[in-house]
Amino acid sequence: MKRVLLISSNITTEPYPVYPLGLAVIAAALAGAGHDVEQFDFLASGESEELLAARVTAFAPDYVCVSIRNLDNCDSLTVTAYPENARRIINVVRTGSSAPVIIGGPAFSIMPDELMAYTGADYGIVGEGERLVCELISDHSEGKTPPGLLRGAALLQGSEMTSPLYSNSMIEFYMEKSGMINLQTKRGCPHGCIYCSYPSLEGAHYRCRDPKEVVDDLERAGREHGVQSFFFTDSVFNDSDGHYLDVVEEIIRRNLSLRWCCYMRPEGVGRREIALMKKAGLYAVELGTDAASDTTLRSLGKGFTFADALEANRACVAERLPCAHFVMFGGPGETMETVAEGLNNLDQLEHTVVFAFSGIRILPGTPLLARAVRDGLLVEGASLRDPVYYLSPGVDVQAMNDMILNAFKNRRDRIFPPSEGQERLSIMHRFGYRGLLWDSLIKFPKE
Numbered sequence: 001m002k003r004v005l006l007i008s009s010n011i012t013t014e015p016y017p018v019y020p021l022g023l024a025v026i027a028a029a030l031a032g033a034g035h036d037v038e039q040f041d042f043l044a045s046g047e048s049e050e051l052l053a054a055r056v057t058a059f060a061p062d063y064v065c066v067s068i069r070n071l072d073n074c075d076s077l078t079v080t081a082y083p084e085n086a087r088r089i090i091n092v093v094r095t096g097s098s099a100p101v102i103i104g105g106p107a108f109s110i111m112p113d114e115l116m117a118y119t120g121a122d123y124g125i126v127g128e129g130e131r132l133v134c135e136l137i138s139d140h141s142e143g144k145t146p147p148g149l150l151r152g153a154a155l156l157q158g159s160e161m162t163s164p165l166y167s168n169s170m171i172e173f174y175m176e177k178s179g180m181i182n183l184q185t186k187r188g189c190p191h192g193c194i195y196c197s198y199p200s201l202e203g204a205h206y207r208c209r210d211p212k213e214v215v216d217d218l219e220r221a222g223r224e225h226g227v228q229s230f231f232f233t234d235s236v237f238n239d240s241d242g243h244y245l246d247v248v249e250e251i252i253r254r255n256l257s258l259r260w261c262c263y264m265r266p267e268g269v270g271r272r273e274i275a276l277m278k279k280a281g282l283y284a285v286e287l288g289t290d291a292a293s294d295t296t297l298r299s300l301g302k303g304f305t306f307a308d309a310l311e312a313n314r315a316c317v318a319e320r321l322p323c324a325h326f327v328m329f330g331g332p333g334e335t336m337e338t339v340a341e342g343l344n345n346l347d348q349l350e351h352t353v354v355f356a357f358s359g360i361r362i363l364p365g366t367p368l369l370a371r372a373v374r375d376g377l378l379v380e381g382a383s384l385r386d387p388v389y390y391l392s393p394g395v396d397v398q399a400m401n402d403m404i405l406n407a408f409k410n411r412r413d414r415i416f417p418p419s420e421g422q423e424r425l426s427i428m429h430r431f432g433y434r435g436l437l438w439d440s441l442i443k444f445p446k447e
Contacts, residue, residue: 001034002137005061007052007093008041009086009105010069014422016436017043019174021182021233022105022129023067024164029130031165035137042089044173049092056096063137064093066121067105075418076359076389077401082107083385087119094120102136104129110197111364112149114385126151127201128187130162155202158186158209163217171225180229180261181221185214185247189235191265192301193290194332194367195360195390198235206239211246215254222256230260236288237262238269245273251280259283261436266312266325267304274319282321284439287312289325292342299333301367306345317351322439324353329400331360332371334392339400343407346414351445353438356404356416358397359389413441 006027008020023039030037038059045051056064066086073080086108090101103121116124123146125132132150139146166181174181188203189196221227237244251258258281266287274282289309291297297305309325316323327346329339346354362372364384372378372390382388391397401417408414415438 001036002062002141003036003059004030004038004063004065004137005056005059005099006030006037006039006065006067007089008039008043008067008069009089010067010082011043011047011085012070012073012080012082013043013177014073014075014418015438016178017174018069018178018231019166019170019181020067020069021164021184022069024166025162026065026067026104026129026133027167028162028165029134030137032162033134033138037165039167039170041167041170041173042085044170049088052089052092053096056093061097061099063102063140064097064099065102065104065133066090066093066119068103068107068115069105071107071110071363071385072361072387073418074361074387075357076361076387076391077417078419079387081386083115083118086115090119090121100140102133104133106197106201109201111385114383116149118385122148124149128152128156131156131160155188155207158207161187161207161209163213163220166221166225166227168225171227175227175229180231180259181227182231182233183214183217183221184233185209185211185237186234186239186243191236191303192367194299194301194371195363197363197366200365202235206241206243208239208241208243211243211250214247215250215256218251218256218258219254222258228258230258232260232262234263236265238264238273240268245276248277248280248282252276256281261285263288264312265304266309269312269315271315271318274315274321278319278321284322284324284436285316286436287323287325289327291331292327292329292345293338295333295338296331296342300328300331310345310348313349313352317444320444322353322442324355324436324438325349326355326357328357328360329404330358330389330391330395330397332368332375332390332392333394334400335394336396336399336403339395339403343403346407351442353413353415353441354408355418355438356408356414357418358401358404358416359391362388362390 100122102123104125186208189198261284
């Protein structure tokens with residue numbers, strides 16, 4: 001048995017603090033292998049290097065695992081990068097411990113070689129970590145020499161995925177700050193959006209957990225931690241195979257009193273499905289609409305039309321379910337004409353919130369990177385550790401941003417720039433509101 005300290009380096013609170021689910025999954029896997037595990041959340045500590053140093057000294061770990069969740073805040077107008085924070089944490093660990101440092105997490109897996117060199121970690125895990133971290137610690141403990149970077153030979157199947165080991169102290173922090181914790185019902189994504197890293201991180205097909213095990217996790221979180229509010233972090237909750245409906249029906253079958261929200265694709269979901277999910281406790285949904293005209297939707301490889309997004313919105317309104325659309329302007333194929341068309345389209349989305357972004361973050365291994373190089377926006381081989389954004393050569397960026405600002409002016413249900421939404425949410429937090437909060441910006445017509 002080894003003493004393993006797990007550290008979440010994430011400090012972003014945009015749009016709200018997010019429970020480090022990956023850390024909880026790794027903690028469960030290590031505990032299941034017989035190790036003594038402690039979890040430390042740098043955000044929950046108040047970003048205190050002193051508290052971290054004290055925890056390292058008191059626990060005296062044999063191994064330290066550091067997770068990087070985000071590369072940056074994905075806002076081209078107020079860029080904030082996070083790898084420096086992980087490097088700072090590792091430096092604090094080094095001052096009080098000679099334990100090997102293992103780094104992982106989704107952001108690390110996107111650019112592992114560069115972040116290994118930048119942070120100075122001893123080992124790195126690319127992709128799913130619950131099996132690999134146990135193998136690494138076992139091999140290292142036996143005197144073997146593991147490779148610096150470990151990559152899984154095969155993706156885990158649903159039955160092999162570990163239920164999270166939540167931390168009481170961390171749950172208290174996130175319930176206070178955001179009013180919910182996270183859970184995953186499946187991994188992977190079969191859709192070909194050109195900017196997205198999900199297929200490379202989790203695989204290009206869905207790997208679904210048993211709905212009964214998912215709902216067991218929900219019940220356990222309520223029984224052991226008093227949690228009744230959740231966010232399902234699946235890349236897409238409403239998969240076309242209907243696994244999500246099996247989860248929903250299992251919640252209903254057990255008569256659980258829950259509140260939950262999720263990410264959904266605005267396609268293939270109608271009023272019947274929305275009504276069933278509401279019955280199971282769905283109280284708000286975030287829609288990955290991502291573009292506002294059919295031209296830009298095609299360019300992003302979304303696989304649906306704006307009419308699909310409009311139909312999904314109408315289904316939500318009919319069931320009085322708050323929904324929000326997230327839309328990026330300036331992507332491939334964008335022109336000043338498509339910006340105007342997109343803003344007119346967004347006007348058709350009634351009784352909903354729209355969050356708009358200017359530009360699209362370019363990530364390694366995505367078709368968007370190749371497009372950016374082809375369009376002369378980026379030199380091949382350039383570092384992407386610091387945020388780089390795709391902004392179409394066909395737009396005047398300042399004029400585009402001004403058009404969005406003017407279209408959204410004086411509308412409480414339209415958010416641009418993203419920092420404006422963060423300011424509004426911060427004010428509501430100070431008044432004691434918890435949860436998504438944007439759902440309170442929606443007013444439905446009187447029945």
